[in-house]
Amino acid sequence: MTPSFLLLAFVTLAGAIGAMMLRQLVHCALALVVAFAGLAGLYLQLNAQFVGLAQVLVYVGAVAILIVFAILLTRGAGVDGGVATGSWRVGAAIAALVAAGLWLAIRQTPFLDRTAPPSAEAPVKAIGNRLMSDYVLPLEAIGLLLTAALIGAVVIAMPERKARP
Amino acid sequence: MSIVDFILALVREGAVTLWKWIGDQPEPKAGLLALFPAGWQPVVSAALSIAPILVVFPALFGLTTVVERKVLGRIQNRYGPNRVGPYGFLQFAADGIKSLTKEDVVPRAADKLVHFLAPLALLVPVLLTFSVIPFGRHATPLDLEAGVLFFFAVGAATELSVFMAGWSSRNKYSLLGAMRALAQMISYELPLILSTVAVIMVAGTLSTTGLVAAQAAAPGEWLAQWHVFTPWGLAGFVLFYIAALAEANRSPFDLPEGESEIVAGYFTEYSGFKFALFFMGEYLGLFATCGLAVTLFLGGWTAPVSWLDGVPSWLWFFAKLTALVLLSIWIRGTVPRLRMDQLMNFAWKFLLPLSLLNLLNAALWHYTGGGWVGWTLGLALIGGAYVALGRALFTGRKLARRQYRYAT
Numbered sequence: 182m183t184p185s186f187l188l189l190a191f192v193t194l195a196g197a198i199g200a201m202m203l204r205q206l207v208h209c210a211l212a213l214v215v216a217f218a219g220l221a222g223l224y225l226q227l228n229a230q231f232v233g234l235a236q237v238l239v240y241v242g243a244v245a246i247l248i249v250f251a252i253l254l255t256r257g258a259g260v261d262g263g264v265a266t267g268s269w270r271v272g273a274a275i276a277a278l279v280a281a282g283l284w285l286a287i288r289q290t291p292f293l294d295r296t297a298p299p300s301a302e303a304p305v306k307a308i309g310n311r312l313m314s315d316y317v318l319p320l321e322a323i324g325l326l327l328t329a330a331l332i333g334a335v336v337i338a339m340p341e342r343k344a345r346p
Numbered sequence: 347m348s349i350v351d352f353i354l355a356l357v358r359e360g361a362v363t364l365w366k367w368i369g370d371q372p373e374p375k376a377g378l379l380a381l382f383p384a385g386w387q388p389v390v391s392a393a394l395s396i397a398p399i400l401v402v403f404p405a406l407f408g409l410t411t412v413v414e415r416k417v418l419g420r421i422q423n424r425y426g427p428n429r430v431g432p433y434g435f436l437q438f439a440a441d442g443i444k445s446l447t448k449e450d451v452v453p454r455a456a457d458k459l460v461h462f463l464a465p466l467a468l469l470v471p472v473l474l475t476f477s478v479i480p481f482g483r484h485a486t487p488l489d490l491e492a493g494v495l496f497f498f499a500v501g502a503a504t505e506l507s508v509f510m511a512g513w514s515s516r517n518k519y520s521l522l523g524a525m526r527a528l529a530q531m532i533s534y535e536l537p538l539i540l541s542t543v544a545v546i547m548v549a550g551t552l553s554t555t556g557l558v559a560a561q562a563a564a565p566g567e568w569l570a571q572w573h574v575f576t577p578w579g580l581a582g583f584v585l586f587y588i589a590a591l592a593e594a595n596r597s598p599f600d601l602p603e604g605e606s607e608i609v610a611g612y613f614t615e616y617s618g619f620k621f622a623l624f625f626m627g628e629y630l631g632l633f634a635t636c637g638l639a640v641t642l643f644l645g646g647w648t649a650p651v652s653w654l655d656g657v658p659s660w661l662w663f664f665a666k667l668t669a670l671v672l673l674s675i676w677i678r679g680t681v682p683r684l685r686m687d688q689l690m691n692f693a694w695k696f697l698l699p700l701s702l703l704n705l706l707n708a709a710l711w712h713y714t715g716g717g718w719v720g721w722t723l724g725l726a727l728i729g730g731a732y733v734a735l736g737r738a739l740f741t742g743r744k745l746a747r748r749q750y751r752y753a754t
Contacts, residue, residue: 207460
């Protein structure tokens, strides 16, 4: 429980709560970005440099822009009324129930008895070497999948040619 | 130790630190840090690393604005600012005071909080990116193992600030400018990162200090091994620099703020000091990307030839950085602005295939072991692709002299 952990945890939770409670969709997206950034900070604090920086690159850099574009392209995001939503009681009750269920389930696993390994550092170079040797096939499969998705997106975005008679 | 003694020691050790830094000696901060209790040392050390960035780069920004206006003036056959201070070089101080005292107008319909946060959300990540750049032999503020990754991760966060500015202003030109800027930044990030990947592939490290060390002259050799001296490095440097200009919204890629079309783009509704912050954020972003270009391709702080090693390392870094910034000013005064479709086509159909081929080029260089075989193959690959792509993109297009019709 170092001060930096407390600060980052507070930022993450505040961002998450904001993402749920705010009425304006763009505000929700921005609050979600704060939560993402807080999570990245938590990873970095745990010495997981690669995961933390990838979190920033992918979530803060790319996914946030994707969400924002999706909001702007679908419909008017403006909602009149107060800053925060009022119908949070039902949500809070459901959240409490889910949390209690998860807690009961976790208590029965040996998860709590585990201690952290002494050195949890994963150098970026080691991750790269593993990705290129042991996990090269899954990596290639993901690459193929992403390429297919990219081509699919281009096909959808291309203007349709009129069918010739 | 009394307060007076402490302050005297602080001044003395500060001078020693500065002297050591100028003279490229190791551990410049050590003497200053020893004055503080052990618990404070990390914080003081961080502050000592941050302070030069906060002083040097905004000062460089101020000077660059004046130099830019003077150089553009020369290119356009006029004087440029020449009234404030010697040769007009204090113009930036006058401009700064002006923007501080100007009224800060926020549109009534604007989203006040997001409108206020947008310039900060631009400036903070940009300043963070400076922390991984090695400015000198013993002057890397944050020597991360994944330094290059840090640079791009933090740099990607600036895209959101552009959106925040454009969206919160509630102005169609702001939003249009933000959308243009986002499309441009996302498109040009690909060639930027891919041309970096070639360097990382060959050097085998993501750390910025490691990259500089990989480019130093080998013992006994007189010429440094800068990556720009190889065919893939040369092509990668040109690709990187073009993409960096686009990322910084510099002319000829300044469509997001094309004043003849959309007023000033995403900062149309910004005035006073917030506008100045945006302005500064863009320039600092340019400096940071140019600094990374220096680190990746131009050997960082190393001297080009080994007999010039005596020159302080930070001088080399800033000389290279200044050269790149001056080049961008020259380009701004020379090349006309692109159209939106040309901009996108250039990124996706020209720069992206070339930067992908450059990866192959780097691999070829690595496996042929360099020498004239590597040069021939590399130049043939990149040159052939350049010519073929250029031909392919221009076929089927009617290029003719533009017809002007004047009102009669």
